[in-house]
Amino acid sequence: MLALTLTAVLVVGVLSWQINRLGSQDRAQPADVIVILGARVEPDGSPSSDLLSRTYHAMDLYNAGLAPTVICAGGAGGDRLAAGAVACRFAVQELGLPAERGLVVQESDAWTTRDEAAVVSELMQANGWQTAIVVSHPLHLYRARWLFRREGLDVLTSPTNTDLGRIAPPLRAWYTLREAGGVLLTAAKDWPLVDQLLNWLHKIVYDT
Numbered sequence: 001m002l003a004l005t006l007t008a009v010l011v012v013g014v015l016s017w018q019i020n021r022l023g024s025q026d027r028a029q030p031a032d033v034i035v036i037l038g039a040r041v042e043p044d045g046s047p048s049s050d051l052l053s054r055t056y057h058a059m060d061l062y063n064a065g066l067a068p069t070v071i072c073a074g075g076a077g078g079d080r081l082a083a084g085a086v087a088c089r090f091a092v093q094e095l096g097l098p099a100e101r102g103l104v105v106q107e108s109d110a111w112t113t114r115d116e117a118a119v120v121s122e123l124m125q126a127n128g129w130q131t132a133i134v135v136s137h138p139l140h141l142y143r144a145r146w147l148f149r150r151e152g153l154d155v156l157t158s159p160t161n162t163d164l165g166r167i168a169p170p171l172r173a174w175y176t177l178r179e180a181g182g183v184l185l186t187a188a189k190d191w192p193l194v195d196q197l198l199n200w201l202h203k204i205v206y207d208t
Helices: 001-025 049-063 083-095 112-127 138-150 169-188 194-206
Strands: 033-036 068-074 101-105 130-137 155-161
Touching: 001 138, 001 169, 033 112, 033 155, 049 068, 049 083, 049 130, 049 155, 068 112, 083 101, 083 138, 083 155, 083 194, 130 194, 138 155, 138 169
Parallel strands: 033 068, 033 130, 068 101, 130 155
Antiparallel strands: none
8 A cells, every 4th residue: 555655646746847847947949839738718708817917928920930830729619708718809909910710619618628639620720730839837837747748749848928936835736636636547557447427427517
């Protein structure tokens, strides 16, 4: 039991270190597209500070000539208040992105990063695009890169300018552990027995 506990602590510790390490590095290079991952939208339909920072950063990359197309993901396809639609509209109307260069995932819902990876992969494959610069919060990028690579995409990561050093240590630890847990949970769900157990627990919690 002690060995199992120590192994779990080691795995989470190494994964947490990797999450913070990747989030502190900008690995953007020329690619086929830039992908803005979704974030919260304000009740009035305006982008939240997190979504704004992702959109501004993506436009910096676009203006630097690193990719000719920006894909905005997140939310329900066709909903004008979805994160993807809001980010793309802001980039076009406020930041000068040519309308034909901003693509919103229109046909599918993408409520989670896993969903976003799937629908963006489908869109990229349909257009013959292989490489993507994924833009998100620094602590989100490790999990995002992992999920996009699972879809067969060549992914480069570029964090927003969020200063990790200014995040309160308890909050940073919580964000990091949440992301590590997301990676481990997604990996575990690939095991049929674990997936069945998780579905059973979900049914007990939400259906009773």
